[in-house]
Amino acid sequence: MTDHLRYCGPVELADAYRLCRRIAAEHGRTYFLATRLLSTERRPAVHALYAFARMVDDIVDDGAAQARLLAAQIDSIEARLRAAIASADPITAAPVQTAEHHRHSAILLALTDTIRQYHIAPEHFWTFLDSMRMDIPGMPQFRDRYADMAELNRYMRGSAAAIGLQLLPVLGTVVPVAEAEPAAAALGNAFQLTNFLRDVGEDLDRGRIYLPADALAAFGVDAELLRHCRRTGSTDRRVRRALAHLIAVNRALYRTATPGIDLLQPRVRPAIRTAANLYAAILDRIEDCDFAVFEQRAIVPVHRRLRVAAGAYLIGR
Incomplete structure (x- = not known):
């Protein structure tokens, strides 16, 4: 097994939400402080929305990657999210995967649960991803x-x-x-x-x-x-x-x-x-x-x- 691959167990929903909370606390100081004023039951959903946006933003801002690879990652994330929303099954991932893929799986799991729980219109996510493609050099929308x-x-x-x-x-x-x-x-x-x-x-x-x-x-x-x-x-x-x-x-x-x-x-x-x-x-x-x-x-x-x-x-x- 290569160094960048590892065995990862199934993604648990509670762990997925905890990851989203850590991301919000680490990267969105103003945003995270504001969420502390929300009721405890709403905070995980807000953290999941933030973590998803941050995940995509980090992909787009990866200056070391080729544009076609960035575009492929965004396309993959959209395809996985569309499939998860359309399915009754939670996000799953192969047992052997990169740490990054496992992290993405966790964020998508929390996001999908949030979308279902609060009946968020999926088109808002496709609109978001389309704008992110505008940030990728070489894309028609850039x-x-x-x-x-x-x-x-x-x-x-x-x-x-x-x-x-x-x-x-x-x-x-x-x-x-x-x-x-x-x-x-x-x-x-x-x-x-x-x-x-x-x-x-x-x-x-x-x-x-x-x-x-x-x-x-x-x-x-x-x-x-x-x-x-x-x-x-x-x-x-x-x-x-x-x-x-x-x-x-x-x-x-x-x-x-x-x-x-x-x-x-x-x-x-x-x-x-x-x-x-x-x-x-x-x-x-x-x-x-x-x-x-x-x-x-x-x-x-x-x-x-x-x-x-x-x-x-x-x-x-």
């Missing part, structure tokens, strides 16, 4: 630049809005789900745009710009100027103005989305309000650091995260 917000919104429909729509049945609503969907999608987009503003430098290192070119150009900013800022670790005044504009656009998205929090079940509102406030606070940090996104990552301090979480809990009681 994009590393976006001409305007309309183009970026088409990407975010799968990468962000679909995540909000996946979560909605888990969180529960006090109105028909369809009535709460626009706000949930808007909040997903708001979170995603915040990530794009925070991670401009890291995305440039991967050859990507997830900010609308026309909005940047209005302030005299192009790809070369952004690369110059990354190389020098400084933020040109033109870039500052462009980022300030896009932060205003981002805050408008939060204003559109946050009234939808009151359409959710009362018990979950503090958690979602916490997530929205903490993500919006990243924009404050970017401004406080004078838009120094090319030399450091804007992170909300732990003490502020805890204060915001406590405040959201008291408001939501």
Whole structure:
């Protein structure tokens, strides 16, 4: 048996959910803190949704792999998930497999259980996977630049809005789900745009710009100027103005989305309000650091995260 293969026993559902929780705790600090305000029975499902998105994102971001291999992995994951949803049988895996395949099997098992338990529409996952294919060089859908917000919104429909729509049945609503969907999608987009503003430098290192070119150009900013800022670790005044504009656009998205929090079940509102406030606070940090996104990552301090979480809990009681 080769070193990268090992014997793995059957994937147990409880172990699968525990793995998803560890992934959420390790990689999604803001997200994980918000889930602590959810009831204990809802947390595993939210962790499973996060772990699945993280798993796919990690595959797409594997710069060492060839594009065709990345695409094949995404296709395989979609095929396995489709088969699991269509079948009454749980996800299974061959007894001898790679550790990575076993990990994927566990995440898919927890995800499939979550989809069935909360009756989540499967098309939200196919939309998500289609957007992830847009990040794989060599794929017909690949994009590393976006001409305007309309183009970026088409990407975010799968990468962000679909995540909000996946979560909605888990969180529960006090109105028909369809009535709460626009706000949930808007909040997903708001979170995603915040990530794009925070991670401009890291995305440039991967050859990507997830900010609308026309909005940047209005302030005299192009790809070369952004690369110059990354190389020098400084933020040109033109870039500052462009980022300030896009932060205003981002805050408008939060204003559109946050009234939808009151359409959710009362018990979950503090958690979602916490997530929205903490993500919006990243924009404050970017401004406080004078838009120094090319030399450091804007992170909300732990003490502020805890204060915001406590405040959201008291408001939501």
